[in-house]
Amino acid sequence: MALLGQMIILESERLKKVSGNNSEREALILLGYVMGCQTSLLQHNLNEEVSISTQNLFKSVVDKRCQHQPISQIIGLRYFWKHQFLVTPDVLDPRPDTETLIEQALDIGPFKRILDLGTGSGCILLSLLSEYPLATGIGVDISEKALNVANENAILLGLDDRAQFRIGNWCEGISEKFDLIISNPPYVTEDEMYNLSKDILDWEPRIALTPEGDGLNAYKSIFTSAEQLMSQRSSLILEIGFNQAESVSAIARENNFETVHIIKDINNKDRALVIKQLV
Numbered sequence: 001m002a003l004l005g006q007m008i009i010l011e012s013e014r015l016k017k018v019s020g021n022n023s024e025r026e027a028l029i030l031l032g033y034v035m036g037c038q039t040s041l042l043q044h045n046l047n048e049e050v051s052i053s054t055q056n057l058f059k060s061v062v063d064k065r066c067q068h069q070p071i072s073q074i075i076g077l078r079y080f081w082k083h084q085f086l087v088t089p090d091v092l093d094p095r096p097d098t099e100t101l102i103e104q105a106l107d108i109g110p111f112k113r114i115l116d117l118g119t120g121s122g123c124i125l126l127s128l129l130s131e132y133p134l135a136t137g138i139g140v141d142i143s144e145k146a147l148n149v150a151n152e153n154a155i156l157l158g159l160d161d162r163a164q165f166r167i168g169n170w171c172e173g174i175s176e177k178f179d180l181i182i183s184n185p186p187y188v189t190e191d192e193m194y195n196l197s198k199d200i201l202d203w204e205p206r207i208a209l210t211p212e213g214d215g216l217n218a219y220k221s222i223f224t225s226a227e228q229l230m231s232q233r234s235s236l237i238l239e240i241g242f243n244q245a246e247s248v249s250a251i252a253r254e255n256n257f258e259t260v261h262i263i264k265d266i267n268n269k270d271r272a273l274v275i276k277q278l279v
Contacts, residue, residue: 002055005046007031011062018068018199026071027062033075034058068198081127085153090145091121092208093200097265098184100272101237102127104263105182108235108274111135115229117170117183117222118142120208122150122163124182129159136162138176142169143207170218171225178229184239185218186211215241219248223255232277242269249273 002010008027015023028039034057035042050058064074072078072087079085080094081102087093105111105128112135116125119139129135141147147165154160166173188210193201200209211217219238226236236257240248249259256278265271 002050003046004031004042004048004050007050007055007058008042008046011058014062014066018066026065029071030061030065030074031058034061069203070199073203080123083127083130083157085121085123085126086149086156087121088149089203090143090205091149092184092204094121094123097267097271098124098239100263100265101182101184101239102131104237104272104274105180106131109180111180113137113176113178113180115174115178115181116140117181118185118208118218119150119165120146120184122153122165124184125163126153126157126159128182129162130157137164138174139163139165140168140170140174141165142167143205146205146208170221171229174229176229177231179231179234180237181226181229181234182237183222185222187215187218187239187241187244189213189215215244216247216251219251223251223257227256227277230277232279234277236275238273238275239271240273242271245270245273
């Protein structure tokens with residue numbers, strides 16, 4: 001049998017090719033997942049012997065990470081805002097930057113009726129519903145597999161009575177009115193896709209990352225249809241690429257909307273737009 005500390009050192013070395021300086025941290029996370037315990041407990045028991053079956057299972061999950069599969073997909077979970085969300089290769093891995101949308105929605109809320117376009121895992125809609133106990137909402141996605149993940153997350157969080165998920169292409173088939181429409185649409189340009197890491201490019205759904213071309217097609221679709229789903233007091237919050245504020249704002253103006261606020265993310269880059277209808 002091997003000792004915990006020995007296993008962590010050995011597998012950390014293997015992980016260096018994909019995670020660099022984070023290799024020991026990732027080894028601890030993966031071992032904690034395999035053993036069903038917190039990483040802090042592992043660090044206090046480095047001389048504990050580990051069974052052959054645990055060693056083999058640990059090696060197998062490290063093998064997955066060495067193929068650049070994201071840790072969130074391996075362990076099946078990602079912490080976002082205040083909750084853990086189920087994550088699979090069928091949905092975009094929730095990013096900390098996207099929490100900027102939640103913060104902004106809470107700043108300008110409250111909202112009672114929310115529409116989340118391109119909902120994926122449902123993390124945006126469900127995070128907002130958890131903050132607004134009187135609110136209800138709809139999450140729309142073109143991927144049935146993504147909607148299955150979102151439904152599971154709603155059930156796990158006890159929000160399935162207030163969250164509804166529908167298959168569709170942006171606002172297609174929606175006729176209700178909402179006081180908040182929110183979205184993290186695909187906005188990576190076709191050229192930028194070549195610069196993404198293998199963790200993203202090989203494992204996350206391309207359709208959730210890019211609309212191809214100049215990265216703006218999703219915004220055009222949303223602005224074309226959103227007006228009929230909003231009152232003049234409704235808000236639209238959209239995540240954007242760091243260099244897209246001007247171009248997305250121009251599309252908004254062409255469709256009777258105006259950008260009222262550009263939101264910076266944790267890295268002080270443009271990350272979201274708050275948009276209203278032109279009066």
